[in-house]
Amino acid sequence: MSDGSQTEDARARLTRLHDTLRSRICLLDYAPGSRLSEETLAAEFGTSRTPLRRALARLEDEGLIQTQHGVGTIVTDVDLAEMGRTYELRRELAGLAGRLSPVEVTPDIVAKAREFVACGRQLASRPDAREFARVNMDFFHFGASLTQNEALRETSERLYYRTARIWLKSISRLDLSDEVRIFLSELEQTAAAIEGHDLLAAALIRQAHISMCEARLTG
Amino acid sequence: MSDGSQTEDARARLTRLHDTLRSRICLLDYAPGSRLSEETLAAEFGTSRTPLRRALARLEDEGLIQTQHGVGTIVTDVDLAEMGRTYELRRELAGLAGRLSPVEVTPDIVAKAREFVACGRQLASRPDAREFARVNMDFFHFGASLTQNEALRETSERLYYRTARIWLKSISRLDLSDEVRIFLSELEQTAAAIEGHDLLAAALIRQAHISMCEARLTG
């Protein structure tokens, strides 16, 4: 992943910092409650505190971290109890994706859906929680790309990253291979719907799986 | 509004800056396309550029302004053509507010709803576009307070402020007194629904009015 572009735009740099940190938080590289040091992070990314703080500011606005003057920058904790309502909203938005300006299904999209199935099968043969979370994240982005509604995409993404950690945090209480199997099933169902050019069905499948996932996490 | 607290928290100061600037943008005090000067604004608010930039960063993430290195900070333009999809989403979210965790209707809420009707009547007797926009903004916040779903509130607010300017920008092509009359009607219908403790109805009314408003703006 050596960047080909020698000079990086300020905006691109910000995006990179933000996305990287967001990934780390949502993959639990930074555990909830742990403290981030602006200075350390700035040193790691080879910049000064100022641009890094711009990225942290965005993360704070997104609810992933919380800064306190004189104390530090703390990764927020999440649990289903307080995130239940957010989950509800995510579920509804997932359904909306099928009704609001769905894209036209191209062979490229169908191919990608099948790729995800293949990827899911591979995952099933060698379950790994972190890798699962990563694929799930990719699959979410794929799903978001199926609507042309920019606002819906942005909103869904915001809410997704806000709740993404709940699953990974609860995986020890669940059965990983069960989860992988269920996820694979979702991938297969989605691929079938997309092959039939039926994005409404794909959205409903996703909606159903969000609902069932919440139920499993609650129970 | 002289603040009793002598020392203002950093977070409170940020919120104040952000909310003030957001209001000005959405009330068209800062016209779309106009340029904001960090230095001038910092001087006005009696601070340095650094905290002000924090507020601008949030506004940029919300899509209300756009900064370009070496050029300036430009207030984004909005028109219905590109905001149509955002409007769609707002409409759907408004409906959701009635189904997802509505609050329990208290006498206080009923009183507030009636206050809005009174306020709307006063507005009808002396139409003023800017004052209308202001009341509309207050009414939006009132509507948002009727759901306990924090994520839904936050999302709706984000989208509201992103599209709020469209109406004010188009008012010259519309009939102001017509608009005021329609708004008053919405206020009355909403008050009636709330008096009946029927928040689902209130949400559907709002949904309908968003839809009709978009239609008027388009036509």
Next chain:
DNA sequence: CGCGGCCGTGTTGTGCACAACCGCCAACTC
């Protein structure tokens, strides 16, 4: 007259030093 390069001016981005602040611990007082 047209045009291309250069520079001046104004803007945002960055780095750095310092201020403001919090939590902890030890010393002190009663």
Next chain:
DNA sequence: GAGTTGGCGGTTGTGCACAACACGGCCGCG
């Protein structure tokens, strides 16, 4: 011994100076 207070180390917030950059006007040249 319990409570209090002062200081210390470490963190984020702020201010300022400078770098990077874009735009437009100006001058020289063809």
